[in-house]
Amino acid sequence: MRIAIMGAGGVGGYFGAFLGEAGNDVTFIARGAHLEAMRRDGLRLKGARGDIHLSPTQATDDPATVGPVDIVLFAVKLFATETAAAAIRPLVGPRTAVISLMNGVDGPERMAAILGEAAVLPGAAYVSALITHPGEITYTSDMSSIVFGEYAGGASARGEAFAEICCAAGFDAKVSADARADLWNKFVLLATNSALTAGIRKPAGEIYSDPDLQALARAMMEEVVAVGRAKGIALDPEIVEKSVAMTQSFPPGMYASMYHDLNQGKPMELDSLSGYVRREGLRLGVPTPHHATVWGLLKPYRDGA
The missing domain is CATH 1.10.1040.10 (N-(1-d-carboxylethyl)-l-norvaline Dehydrogenase; domain 2)
Incomplete structure (x- = not known):
């Protein structure tokens, strides 16, 4: 399964590191000093559940170089929703699931206005993590889970398949019939x-x-x-x-x-x-x-x- 992480900060970097360490094909979309550090030295994750050094790390600031993927974990700041959603269009194919892990409650609606409701899965992340240095993320608690579901509600075969991958990578994932x-x-x-x-x-x-x-x-x-x-x-x-x-x-x-x-x-x-x-x-x-x-x-x- 090809996975892209849009926003490699505390949330995106945390879950992306676990998914990459488990052998999945993960690409991080990032920018600035954080991107350069990941390209040069890989991504380091530090915390009580164990450290990860994902090296080499696939990272870019241009989603067009990645092409369509199976899953996008969308973990940008809420004020960047529209800009980031437009930027990831090259990642989104007919069956791509874009899972929102942003804070707040209005992000999925704003994403759907750009990407279409069929592509967007509202979700919530339970983790406390932040970038402590470029290329390094520290997590500060044992919380480690996501919950997500289809925009229209109901069952989600693609969601269940991804949830299995998440659990195998070392964090809990649940598909919800009412993600809102x-x-x-x-x-x-x-x-x-x-x-x-x-x-x-x-x-x-x-x-x-x-x-x-x-x-x-x-x-x-x-x-x-x-x-x-x-x-x-x-x-x-x-x-x-x-x-x-x-x-x-x-x-x-x-x-x-x-x-x-x-x-x-x-x-x-x-x-x-x-x-x-x-x-x-x-x-x-x-x-x-x-x-x-x-x-x-x-x-x-x-x-x-």
């Missing part, structure tokens, strides 16, 4: 944790051990749930309790990727996280005061320094 609900279940905690670690500028261990901040987190999760239900999403009835419990298993020093972008003066995914909750809340008449406040406080920094 899975995206929203993840989004409840994702949007909240991104807002809090970036807004407070403290790691998970300090935030979720403070009773007042725990209460704030719960209130923010409930805002996301209210918006999702107003949109007709079949969220897990216990998702707030499960998300609160999950905060207690986070590594104490963990920050959401939006914090790292803020800290490094890079553009942030703010408009697709708290900004999206705020925007849809206004449209649907659902109050979202906490997410709206964080969005307003971070708005001056959303495009980077």
